[in-house]
Amino acid sequence: MKRLAILTSGGDAPGMNATIRAVLNKAAHHDIEVVGVNYGFLGLVCKNFTSLDTEKVNSSISMGGTILYSSRYPEFAEKEIQLKAIENLKEANIDGLIVIGGRGSHHGALALSNLGFPTIGIPATIDNDIPGTEFTVGFDTAVNTVVSALDKIRDTANSHVRTFVIEVKGLRSGDLALWSGVAGGAESILIPEQELDLAHVASKIKQSVERKKKHCLIVLAEGVMSASELTTKLKEEGVLHIREVELGHVPRGGSPTPYDRVLASKAGAAAVNLFLEEKFGNCLCIQYNKLVPVSLKDALDIEKNFIDLSLYPLNSSISY
Amino acid sequence: MKRLAILTSGGDAPGMNATIRAVLNKAAHHDIEVVGVNYGFLGLVCKNFTSLDTEKVNSSISMGGTILYSSRYPEFAEKEIQLKAIENLKEANIDGLIVIGGRGSHHGALALSNLGFPTIGIPATIDNDIPGTEFTVGFDTAVNTVVSALDKIRDTANSHVRTFVIEVKGLRSGDLALWSGVAGGAESILIPEQELDLAHVASKIKQSVERKKKHCLIVLAEGVMSASELTTKLKEEGVLHIREVELGHVPRGGSPTPYDRVLASKAGAAAVNLFLEEKFGNCLCIQYNKLVPVSLKDALDIEKNFIDLSLYPLNSSISY
Amino acid sequence: MKRLAILTSGGDAPGMNATIRAVLNKAAHHDIEVVGVNYGFLGLVCKNFTSLDTEKVNSSISMGGTILYSSRYPEFAEKEIQLKAIENLKEANIDGLIVIGGRGSHHGALALSNLGFPTIGIPATIDNDIPGTEFTVGFDTAVNTVVSALDKIRDTANSHVRTFVIEVKGLRSGDLALWSGVAGGAESILIPEQELDLAHVASKIKQSVERKKKHCLIVLAEGVMSASELTTKLKEEGVLHIREVELGHVPRGGSPTPYDRVLASKAGAAAVNLFLEEKFGNCLCIQYNKLVPVSLKDALDIEKNFIDLSLYPLNSSISY
Amino acid sequence: MKRLAILTSGGDAPGMNATIRAVLNKAAHHDIEVVGVNYGFLGLVCKNFTSLDTEKVNSSISMGGTILYSSRYPEFAEKEIQLKAIENLKEANIDGLIVIGGRGSHHGALALSNLGFPTIGIPATIDNDIPGTEFTVGFDTAVNTVVSALDKIRDTANSHVRTFVIEVKGLRSGDLALWSGVAGGAESILIPEQELDLAHVASKIKQSVERKKKHCLIVLAEGVMSASELTTKLKEEGVLHIREVELGHVPRGGSPTPYDRVLASKAGAAAVNLFLEEKFGNCLCIQYNKLVPVSLKDALDIEKNFIDLSLYPLNSSISY
CATH class of the missing domain: 3.40.50.460 (Phosphofructokinase domain)
Structure with a gap:
């Protein structure tokens, strides 16, 4: 049985729980075991692994915050700490990692991927500041x-x-x-x-x-x-x-909107598909309203920005 | 000064008022006069024209329903009645018409356009059943x-x-x-x-x-x-x-969500642009997350459906 | 250490969880152990006792439904079944029982009290149909x-x-x-x-x-x-x-309003006080805007109705 | 036909519009004409009177803010200005005044009443700081x-x-x-x-x-x-x-809760009754959960405080 770890990192965003739910349930249909990591990358380094209770996860679809807790952990930029995280993942027989978070968290995911660990990102932040996606989970x-x-x-x-x-x-x-x-x-x-x-x-x-x-x-x-x-x-x-x-x-905080829950559901399911197909090093972006895998590097490339700044002149033209 | 008529038709949808606001304010920047038509196509036929109070319209951005009232009016499928509507529009020196509504209303708009009256559609219905657009105003x-x-x-x-x-x-x-x-x-x-x-x-x-x-x-x-x-x-x-x-x-009913208000704002402003550019016979659709003009005929063509049915298998794969 | 059992019964009402929380935390300050009973009176009869997780209970203050589950159980009107419930309570070394529910549940509480078991009621139902109280938890x-x-x-x-x-x-x-x-x-x-x-x-x-x-x-x-x-x-x-x-x-369903949470908090704390003072056979009613203990029998007496029917003529006088 | 003026003063509170609606509709049943005063006491002094549109008022029951606008106007503490206000009211053939507002506004109402003008107060403020009432409109x-x-x-x-x-x-x-x-x-x-x-x-x-x-x-x-x-x-x-x-x-701001709308409805109707019965110099307070007229002087008397401070020790006893 394959084992997939999942963590939430950085500022919490509504819909993180709905993402975890989609990953857990989709994985259950494919006999993949999902291991939770508490407190984001910090939990990876401290071996703060946890099992996920299906009933609790299913009830969390409408809840804000993250049942896996989160943390800001700037120290994760250091290579030594990243290697420690990978060591812990391997020791726990983990075959892949899903990182749910914003821009900083995706930089962390990219680092792990570059060091060879099978990693997949799901953009989730209220800041909508990952250039490669039109919308992140939590923004709506x-x-x-x-x-x-x-x-x-x-x-x-x-x-x-x-x-x-x-x-x-x-x-x-x-x-x-x-x-x-x-x-x-x-x-x-x-x-x-x-x-x-x-x-x-x-x-x-x-x-x-x-x-x-x-x-x-x-x-x-x-x-x-x-x-x-x-x-x-x-x-x-x-x-x-x-x-x-x-x-x-x-x-x-707050209960996620339907849009965020649907995006979370799509992205969570797609992440498990990427894991099954061994397409690592990607995150799941909305581009032209479709959910597509984009390499972590490209998704973070500010030159390839999908943010719609046309709302700025629009507002001038319709406020009066 | 150009005169643009606007009406809401069929079942009311949250965001109709935000659409009217965007049209009115955008038009004001271009010195276009906007004439309201009460009760949809029925109001066209009964010459139920009305002036729009800027303060009331601006306050209505957060309100459900439609300040122009609406009606179901199946008789508008008859050509004679359509011709009467056009006669009334011309008599009132109207240079163009914006129709805000769902599938039936867009069939009415197409009929007027086919009879030569400069008409523009804005999809707004909770049913999201206009094939040419990914989202209608009110659906979210x-x-x-x-x-x-x-x-x-x-x-x-x-x-x-x-x-x-x-x-x-x-x-x-x-x-x-x-x-x-x-x-x-x-x-x-x-x-x-x-x-x-x-x-x-x-x-x-x-x-x-x-x-x-x-x-x-x-x-x-x-x-x-x-x-x-x-x-x-x-x-x-x-x-x-x-x-x-x-x-x-x-x-x-209910206060429109931000998504619906933003879509309404984009579509309302774009409709005035189409009027200025004399690109009639179109409606404003979301395709690949961009607002684009689509001919009324194409937008109603069920063969060119933008509705995303992938949510159906998705739900099977993540419910457990 | 004293042991206090708690159950929710009949139709669920928003604020039941806030009531449980108040009981649990208030009891903790007095070194009373609180034992949960799942599924209301049915759970008493089936010995479906459960421990209460403080973190889960504290997080539930904003949640609808009841973490202790509920059931309709008309068979509890039979004396034999009531005696079985009391037997199970005594076997589990329970010194008192708090019943959270509506009219039917309070009839059950009255029966247990009449049979000598120390019982306290907290009115909680969206129907606001317990005559002795102006407001029940969940009504607002x-x-x-x-x-x-x-x-x-x-x-x-x-x-x-x-x-x-x-x-x-x-x-x-x-x-x-x-x-x-x-x-x-x-x-x-x-x-x-x-x-x-x-x-x-x-x-x-x-x-x-x-x-x-x-x-x-x-x-x-x-x-x-x-x-x-x-x-x-x-x-x-x-x-x-x-x-x-x-x-x-x-x-x-739905997240309880502040009014319901405050009422739940007052009633939960007061119920523990009644337990400490051994004033059993009462339920906690709002009368003249104060929370007071009222005997279960009086609270159910339709002749002593605190429901305010003056809203009926009021509405006639202000609708136009 | 009797003429009753109405104004909202001080910080706006949700439910002020529902209060105006109740007054207007109740008055209509008694053939009393209601005259709006814009911007509170300032409007009295500037003769900013307005007629009230029944349809607009009826639609405003669910809306925050006040359709009569409000202002802070500390100068109204001066007797000369109060006398000017009364002069204007008399000039406009007004037989009575309803003041909707908080503590400061009730001091203004008391001043007018002391100077002999028939005045009635309705406590409405989010601060709930009028001692004589358990709840003000807007607090909930x-x-x-x-x-x-x-x-x-x-x-x-x-x-x-x-x-x-x-x-x-x-x-x-x-x-x-x-x-x-x-x-x-x-x-x-x-x-x-x-x-x-x-x-x-x-x-x-x-x-x-x-x-x-x-x-x-x-x-x-x-x-x-x-x-x-x-x-x-x-x-x-x-x-x-x-x-x-x-x-x-x-x-x-925000749409008033049902509690605030019901309180507003009761108080608005009761104010018209006080006007009919010529019981001036009172405001409408909730005491022991009943709406009763209290003299403006008593309602502002801090020694007769109906605010429930028992929530303070309650919170200590149930937080853990």
Whole structure:
């Protein structure tokens, strides 16, 4: 019987559990044993292996977080530690590893693959910052959480005729801000991929106030600057009645949306197929709306970016 | 100043208002006047035109239903009535028409286009049954509503060790059942596109009971049969402790999800672009995750189907 | 060390898990051991005892259903079976029993108490049909689920100018219909406690249509008649454009609302206090917004009803 | 025909619209004309009166914010400005005024009443800080929003074995923190009404980590200190792996819960009754779960506080 290890790594993302479920159940149909690794790459190094309870896993399809726990473990960039991980995997008679996580985790998966261990990646992060895929598991849920907050903030903004700056996660990628901003009907969206024209933002707010618009929402990716910094600057530009909100960690959790669960299900099943076909060194990306295996190296190549920045000009053209 | 009419037709779908908002605001940037038509094609025939209040439209981005009202109007299949509609549009100095709706509404749009009136379609229906597009506006929201119900039903099923049959909309298309079933962790999904093997469904339920699984969810598209009919048949096959739920009209309403709002925003803006470029007779479809104009005729051609039926075998492979 | 058994019985209700958690943690502070009983009274008779995992219980505060499973077990009305249950409790060295459930379960608790076993009840049911308490655990969540459906249905009703009949649970008690109907802005609410005046209901619908009201929602408790029966009768009275929805089991599940979790927390802690003070034969009721112990017999006495029927005339006075 | 003015004032609260609806519809049954005042007391002074559109008001039952807009207007504490407001009301032939708002707004209502204008208050604020009432309109919704965030944060805390400090509104009143903390399963709740024992909080966190508990949630009312201040102090006490979240304005908006809509409906109808009976100078409070008129003076008297602080020791007794 083949043995397949599975771990979740980096920031947790809604849908990680649905991914684990798909892997476990698909593997059961092929008589593959699935071994859980607690706390991501750290668990590999500490031999924190665990068995997976089918009932618990099946019930977790609707739950946020990860039943395998996760950790940030920057030390895993060191080759010695990677070799230790592989040693532990071999000692435990593991024939392959599925890594569920974001950009950092996929760099870890690539390292193991380069060292010869059969490794497969599944992109799962609310940041949607793996260039090779249009969508990562967890992103749609995070967008839903942010937009639900925007809808609430719009109520208050409307009632008090105010401008709100709402800061969301996104150091390098403005995708969460873009999707949330378009869906939330934001007047402006500020992302790290675009140069900031503060005077233009301020002028747009002032024009909308002049047109008697009751609210103004500015969605800001943290990579640009902080909400309090932007608020200060907009006040200096003459914007009045402005408030700030920082959504912080809240969009990291929560029950995954159907989109994320379906993506998780597809990716989990496909990962087991790759394992059966011994096609290692790949991760499962959405490209042109199809789930395809992409080499870990290509998926991380920023030159081959599948992120859709067309939402940026779109928002300018439909906000008024 | 050009004048563009807009209507919503057939069953309402969440995101119709976000579509209207995108059209109105985009048009405002291009000095196009947008005229609302109440109650769909019926309103065209009765000259039920209306002006659109920017503030109300902007606030409606998060609202279900349609502020332009809708109606089912099968009489619009008659050529005479279509000609009357065109006469009224011309009399009101309308230069083009945007039709937001499902399959039937797109047949109406095609008829007007064939008669020479500049018409553009935007697929919006919870049924996701326009072959030329991967997703219609409203579908993602409906899936979310159904999955939210499935999650609640699973609580009860788990607590009482029961099997539930859940009937969802879908006369010709099982897409709502498929997406909801995969995301909801259903044991079986029954859709009109697949032949029903009742003995297999019953046997799968009984096996899962034997494996001490605490719940069993069967998601059923109405096009196959009714929930009560299926429940009766499964009882005859020896399935015990079975209950039925019919979700009915509930998934038709509700605040649109971000995905539906973004799709609505893209499609609304693109429709105005088509109007500006005088590319009539098209509707805006998602193909390979890109929004593209497709001729109304092609979009309705069942031979060119973009619906993803791979979710059907996927679910068999990951439910256990 | 004292040993306290706990079970959930009858229809599951959101907040049962939060109740179990409160009992377990409160007991831990007093060095009381808590023994779980699976499947309600049936589990007592079959000696289906189980230990409770603190981590699992703590994580369950936000989950619907019951981790102790439940069952309907009408045979428990027989004295012989009750005596068997007490025998099993004594054999397992149990010093007291907490019963979490609805009216039927409290009759069971009363029987055990009358036979001399130290028993305490916690009202938990979506039906809110235990006369001695203003609110049962689970009721507020069920109302939220129903009102969320009503909001969605109103979208569709508004868009199509339709009347909807929405059937909710409530054989003997119209409380779920009353709360949901007032909160959902229903035009009429039909409950078993009030005689039905069909002509009046029909006339109210027709008047609202005449006043150009876009929607009409009729909330119906199942104890009056079925939605399809009422729809047929209203059509006979000349009501047009009418549709029906049956919400069925959906409001039984789902994450409990804060109100239900707080009530569950109060009641769970108070039940342990009653156990410590050896005040058995009581259940924990909300009376005048305070949680108080009430004898099981009094709590079930329909003559001492705390249900607030004033919502019925209220709704007539504010719907228009 | 009698004329009744209505305004919303101070921070907006979910359910203000449902209150307006109840007043408008109830008044319609009694042939009373209802005049809206935009922007609260400011609108009184600026004669910003408006008519209320029945259809819009009826549709607003499920909407957050206030269709009458609101403002903070501290200048209304000046007698001269109050007299101006009364002059304007008389000039507009208004026979009575309903003020919907929080503590500050009720002080304004009391001032008008003391100056002889027939005024009635309806407590509506997410802060639940009007001493004379157990619940204000909007509080339950705010608790729901906070608990929904806590549930998401718990997912992440659990996955990463972390402690989170979550700051919620509440300068003088810890009620929002208390309810949210109990419902969210918080390990500690810090409120302005209780002296802070930092060492105890830190020790509790460290004990729970030692017991291998996967998460620790500390809910903090802003009146105690800021989240970042507390986080710094806890780190100084040796707490590791700690993160902070500030929920800010988000719980101010959103669709009101059924509880808030029912309370709004009761209070709106009762206010019209008080107007009919000419019982002015009162506001509508929940006392022992009944809606009763209380003199504005008494309702604001901190010595007659109906806030339930028993949740504070309850939480200590059931968190573990």
